[in-house]
Structure formats: C-alpha cells, structure tokens
Amino acid sequence: MTGDAGKKPTLTFPAGKPALTSSAQKVIEGSGTPAKDGDVLTANVTVYNWDGKQNKSPGSDYDQGKSEFVTVSPQLPKALHEALVGAKPGGRVLAVIAKDNLSADQINQAKQQGTDFNASSQVLVVDIVSAAAKAAQGSAVDPGLNGVKLENPGGDKAPTLTTKTAAKPPKKLVVKTVIKGDGPAVKADQTVLAHYIGKIWGTDKKFDSSWDRGEPASFALNQVVKGWAQGLTGVPVGSRVLLTIPPDLGYGKEGNSQGGIKGTDTLVFVVDVLGAA
Structure with missing residues (x-):
C-alpha cells in the first residue's frame, strides 16, 4: 500500500486468486483516544474489489x-469492526471483507449489485479523521429568548428544552449560540452529524429527539427544511444552537401530520453540531 494518511491510498494486490477469508489490520497508528463501540468517526473510506483480475x-x-x-458497532462486518475498535484519529486501518463475514442474504444482495463474494472479496481502507463528541462541550450561555427555557446539565447529558409559553413566537428565523464550538464552520453542501430535540412553540410538545433514540442523526443540509439549512450553515462544529423556525422555513402551510405539526406551528430546536463531512 502507498499513500500517507489523509491522501488516497493505492493498493497492490498479490498475484493469483483473492483471499476469501476476512482479516483486519491497523496500518497507521494515529494518536488520541482509541475508538470504542458507539463512537461515530469522521473518516475517508476507499473500497477495492479484490477479484484477482x-x-x-x-x-x-x-x-x-x-x-x-x-x-x-458490532453490527458491522466482523473484520471492519475489529479494525475500527481501538483506531485513533490520524490512523489508517484496512479490512478484508469476505464471505465468512457476511450472511447469505448479504451475499445474495451483493451479487445482485455486481459483487460475487464466492469469487472475490472487498478491501476497505479507512482513514480516521476525527471522533465526534457525545454532546457539545463547554460552558453554556442563556439564549435569551422570551418564551423558551433551556437547561444545560453539561458533560454528555442531553439538554432540557421547554417551550410552554403564552409569548408570541418570532416571525423570522432565530439562531442563538448556546455553546460555541471550536471546529470548522459547517458548509451548506455538507452532511451534518447532530443530536437534537424538536418542540412546538407554545405547547411544549416534543415531536422528535435524537437523544431519545440514543444516537445522533446525520443529514445533508441541502435536503432538510430551510430553517435548518439556513440556521446551521456557518455554525462551528462542536456548537449547541437554539433555532426557532417559522412555518414558511419549516413544513409550510401543509405542516407535518406525522409529527403532529400544523401549518401555523413555529418549531423550536436545540441542536448539538457534532460533526460535518
């Protein structure tokens, strides 16, 4: 293998038939905290089909x-999981994924997509850029928005958002920085990793929460409601922000019946921006 971590690797394969057994190795050690189950890594992945041809x-x-x-996660193919556990930022790992790591359904599905694991293997080279925090870290400031209360317990615990109020909601998008991160600013075309809570202004009704699901969500900023796209663009990674989103920048006049959101509802989110890729 050639190429430094942070640059696309080039693999040279041995002559003859491919190995049809899985394996894992750490190629470059990296530095910092070793990865463990549940961690979300920002990484650059390169895939090769090892068919011996x-x-x-x-x-x-x-x-x-x-x-x-x-x-x-242990739900990853065993060799990839083995390679990633203990990997550090700046490190590079390699995993050979063969049929012994896959279920019959996965082998059949791959065959339909053009990869025959009975005659070939996949090789993944993963360069770890960073590991996401579990929550925004740092001292929090009061967002100073009449009608909204936010409690920040600190550490990796979820914030508590309260939106029960008789105050009138803002008519325009409001973005308040509660904790300012020290990472790079999010770009409009990036995919964001975030923990968030969403409530309806005035009712305190919670319609969505990644915290409740126990894992952060990732989404492309150009595929979410305008209030999220506008409100999170330019926010430094590692920040906690409070967003109030008027209907025209949320779900519009139609609302979102699945979430119990009417076309007149103003949405309130507290968002921890944990990563951008």
Whole structure:
C-alpha cells in the first residue's frame, strides 16, 4: 500500500486468486483516544474489489472530496469492526471483507449489485479523521429568548428544552449560540452529524429527539427544511444552537401530520453540531 494518511491510498494486490477469508489490520497508528463501540468517526473510506483480475476501486471518499460518518458497532462486518475498535484519529486501518463475514442474504444482495463474494472479496481502507463528541462541550450561555427555557446539565447529558409559553413566537428565523464550538464552520453542501430535540412553540410538545433514540442523526443540509439549512450553515462544529423556525422555513402551510405539526406551528430546536463531512 502507498499513500500517507489523509491522501488516497493505492493498493497492490498479490498475484493469483483473492483471499476469501476476512482479516483486519491497523496500518497507521494515529494518536488520541482509541475508538470504542458507539463512537461515530469522521473518516475517508476507499473500497477495492479484490477479484484477482482487475482489482478495481469502485469508489473513494477522496474522489468525492467529502468524508463520511462511520459508527463503530458490532453490527458491522466482523473484520471492519475489529479494525475500527481501538483506531485513533490520524490512523489508517484496512479490512478484508469476505464471505465468512457476511450472511447469505448479504451475499445474495451483493451479487445482485455486481459483487460475487464466492469469487472475490472487498478491501476497505479507512482513514480516521476525527471522533465526534457525545454532546457539545463547554460552558453554556442563556439564549435569551422570551418564551423558551433551556437547561444545560453539561458533560454528555442531553439538554432540557421547554417551550410552554403564552409569548408570541418570532416571525423570522432565530439562531442563538448556546455553546460555541471550536471546529470548522459547517458548509451548506455538507452532511451534518447532530443530536437534537424538536418542540412546538407554545405547547411544549416534543415531536422528535435524537437523544431519545440514543444516537445522533446525520443529514445533508441541502435536503432538510430551510430553517435548518439556513440556521446551521456557518455554525462551528462542536456548537449547541437554539433555532426557532417559522412555518414558511419549516413544513409550510401543509405542516407535518406525522409529527403532529400544523401549518401555523413555529418549531423550536436545540441542536448539538457534532460533526460535518
């Protein structure tokens, strides 16, 4: 393998048939806190199809110019999970994913998509850029918005948002920084990793919460409601922000019946921006 961490790797494969057994190795050690289950890593992934013939790479995050989020989980193929546990920012790991790591359904699904694991393996090279915090860290300030109360317990605990009020909601988008992160500013075309709570102004009704689900969510900023796209663009990674979103920048006159949101509802979110890729 050639190429430093942070640059697209080039793999040279041994002659002959591919290995049809899975394996994992740490190629570059990196530094910092070793990854563990539940961690979300920002990483650059390069994939090769090891077929013993052309051994082509169907894709690399380096070609796209964007990183991706990888959650360390035992649900990953065993070799990839083994490679990622203990990996550190700045490090590079390699995993050979073969049929012994896959279920019959996964093998059949891959075959339909053009990869025959009975005759080939996949090789993943993962460059770890960083690991996301579990919550925004730092001393919090009062957002100073009449009608909204926010409690910040600190550490990795979820904030508490209260929106029960008789006060009239703001007519325009409001973005209040509660904790200012020290990461790079989020760009409008990026995918954001975030923990959030969403409530309806005046009723204190919670319609969504990643905290309740126990894991952060990732979403492309150009595919969410305008209030999120406008409100989070330019926010430094590591920040906690409070957003109040008027209907025209939320779900519009139609509202969102699934979430119990009417077309006249103003939405209030507290968002921890944990990563951007």
